[in-house]
Amino acid sequence: MEASSKEKALPQIVEVDLGNRSYPIYIGSGLLDQPELLQRHVHGKRVLVVTNSTVAPLYLDKVVDALTRGNPNVTVDSVILPDGEKYKNMETLMKVFDKAIESRLDRRCTFVALGGGVIGDMCGFAAASFLRGVNFIQIPTTVMAQVDSSVGGKTGINHPLGKNLIGAFYQPQCVLIDTDTLNTLPDRELASGLAEVIKYGLIRDAVFFEWQEKNMTALMARDPSAMAYAIKRSCENKAEVVSLDEKESGLRATLNLGHTFGHAIETGFGYGVWLHGEAVAAGTVMAVDMSYRLGWIDDQLVKRIHNILQQAKLPTAPPDTMTVEMFKSVMAVDKKVADGLLRLILLKGPLGNCVFTGDYDRKALDDTLRTFCKS
């Protein structure tokens, strides 16, 4: 087939409904070959692409081309950060500001995040803070970023004492998900993203969970249509929750199933040793264990969750080195603590139901921690 006659697949579009800050998520194959999609969301004549040393060699040229093709007025600068959660800190963030200022970008510029969740979070926070806020666009290239972190406007960096403690709620102009970028994604990263896909089923979408149980083999084999469906359904779930509760006064917190335990693993074990989704998977098992101890779910559901996580080759327990004390000290500074009380997301009732609550028997939490830790 010749390039000129190449058919352009129309993207699927999920709308994130946030009043005058609403924006579309475009999902599909070959979207980076459709420059008009990106260009309609670029404000001003200057663009800064923020990416990392892994993604830049694969997709930076393609993105620069998509931004500039037929659009000679636009100038693109780029900053390439080191890859990894351990660089999601103030020092690396400053490199983005340095580049933006050296390039003399002004308020009418657009930042583009090209990469996984770490890049999206850092670029988003940089965009929120540079000159007190400039436009930005998300081009997530991992499953994790495509189904979760690029959608909903949570941005930020880590502090040595905890994940995402410094940041902003800041919405992009659009999210562009070219599913072709998953072709270069390592298996472990793929599985990590699926932990969040599974989460949507567990907390609010039983039908989606059941679909996943039937299609996990296809997802693990990167079947394009299964993958596109899983991404779209995940984005729809996330967009709905975010539209109802942008600033996380309640409902939105349910997206953090397994994340409180998971963050403790990431912090205690060292950022980036386990991938985020791996920590979330182990954390989900712990939240599920606790929910079961409280008598809130039945053992059939516990088994199905173990099964699907194992199919996705995700961990179902924290690393051996984690202690009860490590969990407790990190959980004490969790963002979901209110006036000293730790609220957790726990499953309750049939598949697809959860609660966000501080009203649980402390003994169940202690028992869960002791069950999963050697000391």
Add this chain to the structure above:
Amino acid sequence: MEASSKEKALPQIVEVDLGNRSYPIYIGSGLLDQPELLQRHVHGKRVLVVTNSTVAPLYLDKVVDALTRGNPNVTVDSVILPDGEKYKNMETLMKVFDKAIESRLDRRCTFVALGGGVIGDMCGFAAASFLRGVNFIQIPTTVMAQVDSSVGGKTGINHPLGKNLIGAFYQPQCVLIDTDTLNTLPDRELASGLAEVIKYGLIRDAVFFEWQEKNMTALMARDPSAMAYAIKRSCENKAEVVSLDEKESGLRATLNLGHTFGHAIETGFGYGVWLHGEAVAAGTVMAVDMSYRLGWIDDQLVKRIHNILQQAKLPTAPPDTMTVEMFKSVMAVDKKVADGLLRLILLKGPLGNCVFTGDYDRKALDDTLRTFCKS
């Protein structure tokens, strides 16, 4: 007079009208002795007071008392930063996050800025970014902060290449201005704040400017009722502008009369060598010179502006060491540059009128720079 019979003066209140983010500015003498004013705006049970090494010995105990008197459920932590514009940077900001995290503050805490503009800007940006946003209260203790920086939600820090390049628009719960705190303010700081008071007259309030011409001696002598009136009228002007244009799409930029030249002086000369208002005063003279060169104002107005600045013991020219090149390089990264074009606030027409425009003869700018710089 006994403490129990001490009359409490009612504060004057200026409302900043921003929909569901509206808030009051309380202005008056002895307001820190009225705990109920502060306490009604504290959310949650934990407070972090952010102050500096100059203000802490003077007012920290008083503020802690105002926060906790008759209110035993509230715990107050504090962090004392080094004093000065040169510490308004990422390194110092991190000390606020460190303290907040060590103190295990959660989303329901309140940050209190106690100090001048630097403290307010840093504390506000820390509040905007900590856990993606917590409540905060401004207690400004300098004229500069009381008439300008504490009102309107501009927060941020400096970058080595320019002032306030990193920050957020983030509104406080309230601003509490106890005019008694001015009793300890050095003369130079007092004068610096008056530069912004004069600005309100020049850009939008001819009647206020004329009042200032008659009352500058009283202001310089810290006459309490003159001072309270100048603060209130300044806050009213600022509140009105901010209500109409919170995010500075146009009108709000007019508050920056003299600030583009002034920022260049602060950056080129080294942060904190001149006070902000001193740089703004010299910058105002430059903007006025340029407005006159463009034929937009008459020489009578130029003279009146020189006179009032001299009465306030403010500089009317930049430091000798400033060069044309220093001005140009800093002005190129000014936040008011849009798509490469530097827009300036210039006076135009009778007293009290100004424009925010990129539509001016470049030669007038060059001539002004050459007039005020030796090289």
